[in-house]
Amino acid sequence: MAASRGSCYLGFDFSTQQLKVVAIHEDLNLIHQNNVQFDSELKEFRTQGGVHIHADGLTVTSPVLMWVKALDMILDKMKAAGFDFSCVRALSGSGQQHGSVYWKKEACQVLSRLDPEKPLHKLLQGQFAVEDSPIWMDSSTSAQCSNLEKAVGCAQTLADITGSRAYERFTGNQVAKIHQSKPDVYSETERISLVSSFAASIFLGDHAPVDYSDGSGMNLMDIFSKQWSLPCLQATAPGLQAKLGAPVPSTAVLGDVSSYFVKRYGFPMDCKVVAFTGDNPGSLAGMRLQEGDVAVSLGTSDTVFLWIKEPNPTIEGHIFCNPVDCQSYMALICFKNGSLTRERIRNACAGGSWDVFSRSLRSTPVGNHGSLGIYFDAMEITPPAVGIYRFNKEDQTVEGFSGEEEIRALVEGQFLAKRVHAEKLGYKIIPGTRVLATGGASSNVDILQVLSDVFNAPVYTIDVANSACLGCAYRALHGLVAEAGVAFQEAVRNAPEPQLAVTPTPGAEKVYESLLRRYAVLEEKILRETKQ
């Protein structure tokens, strides 16, 4: 589809399973979307769900060249579809959070002189000191986490500085592991990027800085001063500050797009690259979240996030700098067992069909006759526990459920967990609360109905499946006027409003009131048993 006359803005999202892009016209309407699925379109990298799970079951990586090749492919697909790159005034993007990329010495030189006759994956081959990037699903850095917490005092002290206690997937702990296990590789590294700033670097033809919002997911940045925390850097690895570069506001214009993209695809020479950020911050922008709303992202991971003014970091959940307003913050809780667990149960109980999965949700009652399930296929993040637990209405452990019961138990259990943990962080569902849903599973209205019932609030969605991409296209547009003091909300005030998808089923509130209490007690019990 060709861009209509006038300027347009691009937003990319390097997420776990795919690379996606959207283009919006200057009137904020969508004019193009495209994507590249890693497993099916880049088979040579042999990923499952975009990742490699290593033999220890804890280490999880993705090949960095797969992301580079996906970028070649998506730009070629856009070109083949007749997309007019000469209209792009600015671009931005997002990446799965926490993942890290290790550029070899001299990579910066290579980035600045890319030959437009060749694809990026050929030009950047050999430029990475670590070919398999650690990503957010990794949980192999417990030793580094406890070392970091001890170095600054305790878990709460680290949260008070960086917005989060130490988490295995957070970048600083991944960097510490690489420094300890492969010191040569660490010293060969000239720059460490997040997935987001790595992607921005390619567009910029130079090492791009980390933005405040995605930088908050590293256990390295002081979220109040918005500078690297020296005690955290020192406890992580030597010479780290120089390898990270200084963080910048998420609205920063980093520079003009590299001449590679001008010559190969026809971007204008003055097309601006606006700082890339994390996919959850990107979604906050795409959904135009307001204070009081709760966002639920149902992607590979499930996340719940909120816009907050006065952050109060605790040892559960995370506080990130807000990607569209430097004075504000966002609170986020991440659940690792999201879509991949729903897919496993769909395959086991619904013959691999989302339609059959949905039919089961429709044919089973709110509350599942008291049958409750907790499904942590992989070591969960919130809470840190693993295993499958099924309970009957008397809270006795049972071996199995019928297929239909299992499907409802899974979806109810996942949403009960989200509400229990959001409320633990002090969030209150009040009359007027809107739940904004996004991510792949938000296209399933029967899943959204359970979400609405458990949260006792209306659920809204936006037309564009990928809110992170859309949010980054909005951020690209806003980046051009942010320095002049124009607020994000003002820059995107004419964008389409989220649409009401479902409202709570009458009577559901009462059923879930008691199930929420039961869920909290059962989860506590599992956690106690895990720790023994």
Ligand SMILES: Nc1ncnc2c1ncn2[C@@H]1O[C@H](COP(=O)(O)OP(=O)(O)O)[C@@H](O)[C@H]1O
């Ligand atoms: N109709 C559906 N019902 C439930 N889940 C779905 C449906 N369609 C897609 N999904 C889920 O969406 C997931 C991908 O979500 P997405 O937000 O694109 O992921 P990511 O951004 O992490 O790559 C898939 O793993 C799939 O399980």
Ligand SMILES: O=C(CO)[C@@H](O)[C@H](O)COP(=O)(O)O
């Ligand atoms: O670890 C987190 C957030 O803290 C994850 O939410 C990642 O950002 C991955 O995102 P998806 O690919 O699942 O959208």
